[in-house]
Amino acid sequence: MDKLLLWVSVLITLPEAFAQANLHGKVFVFPRESSTDHVSLITKLEKPLRNFTLCLRAYSDLSRYYSLFSYNVQGKDNELLVFKDKIGTYSLFIGNTRVTAKVLEQFPAPAHFCVSWESSSGIAEFWVNGKPLVKKGLKQGYSVGAHPKIILGQEQDTYGGGFDKRQSFVGEIGDLYMWDSVLSAEEILSAYQDSPINPNILNWQDLDYEIKGYVIIKPLVWH
Numbered sequence: 310m311d312k313l314l315l316w317v318s319v320l321i322t323l324p325e326a327f328a329q330a331n332l333h334g335k336v337f338v339f340p341r342e343s344s345t346d347h348v349s350l351i352t353k354l355e356k357p358l359r360n361f362t363l364c365l366r367a368y369s370d371l372s373r374y375y376s377l378f379s380y381n382v383q384g385k386d387n388e389l390l391v392f393k394d395k396i397g398t399y400s401l402f403i404g405n406t407r408v409t410a411k412v413l414e415q416f417p418a419p420a421h422f423c424v425s426w427e428s429s430s431g432i433a434e435f436w437v438n439g440k441p442l443v444k445k446g447l448k449q450g451y452s453v454g455a456h457p458k459i460i461l462g463q464e465q466d467t468y469g470g471g472f473d474k475r476q477s478f479v480g481e482i483g484d485l486y487m488w489d490s491v492l493s494a495e496e497i498l499s500a501y502q503d504s505p506i507n508p509n510i511l512n513w514q515d516l517d518y519e520i521k522g523y524v525i526i527k528p529l530v531w532h
């Protein structure tokens with residue numbers, strides 16, 4: 310194919326849409342398996358992270374593993390990655406190191422998921438539907454790099470790319486918030502009950518994002 314034709318076909322198969330919007334009451338629908346469809350979340354994170362909490366709602370009937378939240382920095386794969394290994398098993402990667410936590414889950418069922426990490430102790434806390442899983446620890450003393458590429462729908466192996474459809478997400482994601490602090494149990498409950506308190510890294514109600522490929526915004530109907 311000549312270069313022009315190639316570009317035309319890329320533009321047709323990968324429509325792009327930048328936006329800044331309040332997505333309250335809405336979800337991103339990832340309606341098919343692919344190695345291309347994804348959403349980039351844009352944040353002005355300029356300092357390395359010593360503490361964070363990430364919350365989101367997801368509904369998927371995939372029984373294979375998939376990426377829920379992929380955060381890479383330049384030259385560092387899996388700098389911060391939330392991975393669903395299988396039903397009832399969630400992994401957090403920090404600096405390409407992994408911990409796993411388990412929960413009794415119905416399948417398929419919508420889930421509200423939070424994970425936090427504190428550098429000084431290395432403790433990772435997982436929460437599913439407002440309930441804590443067993444705490445784990447990793448990367449004590451580490452700092453998560455700034456200037457990330459954050460991708461929903463695909464798992465990055467490079468800075469903003471390197472996708473694999475076997476790790477892609479098919480389903481719906483909503484109510485995604487991220488803080489630069491470790492939330493208390495009460496604050497996690499507020500997020501679960503749809504009243505997140507001062508999310509300062511990513512805010513579903515003021516989200517800067519870019520859709521690439523077949524990702525559609527629809528009302529949240531399962532919560």
Ligand SMILES: *[C@@H]1O[C@H](CO)[C@@H](O)[C@H](O)[C@H]1NC(C)=O
Pocket residue numbers: 359360427429489491
């Ligand atoms: C991270 O949290 C610890 C306590 O958990 C706190 O002492 C420290 O100041 C926090 N660091 C930043 C950069 O927020």
Ligand SMILES: [Ca+2]
Pocket residue numbers: 386387464465466467
């Ligand atoms: Ca990766």
